[in-house]
Amino acid sequence: MRKILKYNILWQSFVWIVLCLSGTLSLKAQSDTVITSIPNPYADIEFLEVFESRDDSSSARRRLLEDLEEEEISELWQLRESFAYTSFNPNVLHYRHPNEVINGNDTVWISLVDSGRVYTHPYRGRLTSPFGFRWGRMHYGTDVGLRIGDTIRAAFDGIVRIAQRNYSYGNIVILFHKNGLETYYAHMSRLLVHPNQVVKSGDPIGLGGNTGRSKGPHLHLEVRYLGAPIDPQYIIDFYSYKLKEERFPVCKETLYGVSSSGARWHKIKSGETLSSIARKYRTSVNQIRVLNGMKSNKIRAGATIRVR
Numbered sequence: 001m002r003k004i005l006k007y008n009i010l011w012q013s014f015v016w017i018v019l020c021l022s023g024t025l026s027l028k029a030q031s032d033t034v035i036t037s038i039p040n041p042y043a044d045i046e047f048l049e050v051f052e053s054r055d056d057s058s059s060a061r062r063r064l065l066e067d068l069e070e071e072e073i074s075e076l077w078q079l080r081e082s083f084a085y086t087s088f089n090p091n092v093l094h095y096r097h098p099n100e101v102i103n104g105n106d107t108v109w110i111s112l113v114d115s116g117r118v119y120t121h122p123y124r125g126r127l128t129s130p131f132g133f134r135w136g137r138m139h140y141g142t143d144v145g146l147r148i149g150d151t152i153r154a155a156f157d158g159i160v161r162i163a164q165r166n167y168s169y170g171n172i173v174i175l176f177h178k179n180g181l182e183t184y185y186a187h188m189s190r191l192l193v194h195p196n197q198v199v200k201s202g203d204p205i206g207l208g209g210n211t212g213r214s215k216g217p218h219l220h221l222e223v224r225y226l227g228a229p230i231d232p233q234y235i236i237d238f239y240s241y242k243l244k245e246e247r248f249p250v251c252k253e254t255l256y257g258v259s260s261s262g263a264r265w266h267k268i269k270s271g272e273t274l275s276s277i278a279r280k281y282r283t284s285v286n287q288i289r290v291l292n293g294m295k296s297n298k299i300r301a302g303a304t305i306r307v308r
């Protein structure tokens with residue numbers, strides 16, 4: 001009996017050691033991966049502008065800084081290091097480089113709820129239409145039925161990137177989250193937030209509606225990473241209103257439309273202008289600006305930009 005107990009204890013501690021070891025390993029894997037394979041020429045610019053120019057008088061920036069706490073600023077500052085988006089653009093609805101998100105067999109683990117992050121189900125309603133093809137076109141989100149005027153809440157902590165009216169999405173809010181995911185909330189009757197506003201998980205961001213291309217009141221919820229759509233049902237259980245897992249692997253298999261890559265990149269040489277580059281690749285200045293989320297035609301030699 002004593003022998004068995006001894007072995008039991010031995011066995012128990014062995015299990016703990018293995019668990020702890022794997023715990024450390026998985027904790028390590030949980031930190032948001034830096035995507036180094038994506039040319040990232042403008043990653044610095046707008047974040048630097050926003051966070052460095054504290055004396056800037058523009059109202060949006062003043063508001064942003066008022067809303068941010070010191071801790072959040074430093075967190076965002078760190079985020080900037082792993083920020084794979086070309087810019088934080090409050091005008092472009094979709095970042096358009098889904099094809100370069102994952103290079104080869106890369107997997108980027110997105111942590112959803114660790115280090116204080118919590119999830120709030122945006123609206124507790126019945127799932128009416130899932131992600132996928134329907135009526136001959138792709139449906140990039142999950143639809144949930146509601147009554148007009150019902151409160152829609154932020155899924156995770158984040159910053160409002162888009163809050164505007166759009167022809168097809170209607171009144172839409174796009175939140176950028178610290179783990180790199182973006183969540184879209186469409187067809188709302190009213191917007192309750194403004195671009196650059198910092199929101200907490202569970203904060204009201206709008207009221208349910210039937211605006212834009214919508215047949216009846218519902219919430220259209222999208223989850224995207226670098227513009228590439230992810231089926232929200234991979235992440236969220238729409239029946240228990242909870243997350244399915246605490247972290248999520250972003251890879252070719254979980255991102256929609258990633259495999260067919262047609263993108264091209266160009267390293268800017270000195271003397272080149274956006275229009276000379278556009279001519280070279282038979283595209284337009286505007287197209288390049290959209291692809292890279294650029295606000296002006298200013299470019300610098302040595303940077304790499306996407307041209308197609």
Ligand SMILES: [Zn+2]
Nearest residue numbers: 141142143220
């Ligand atoms: Zn929808």
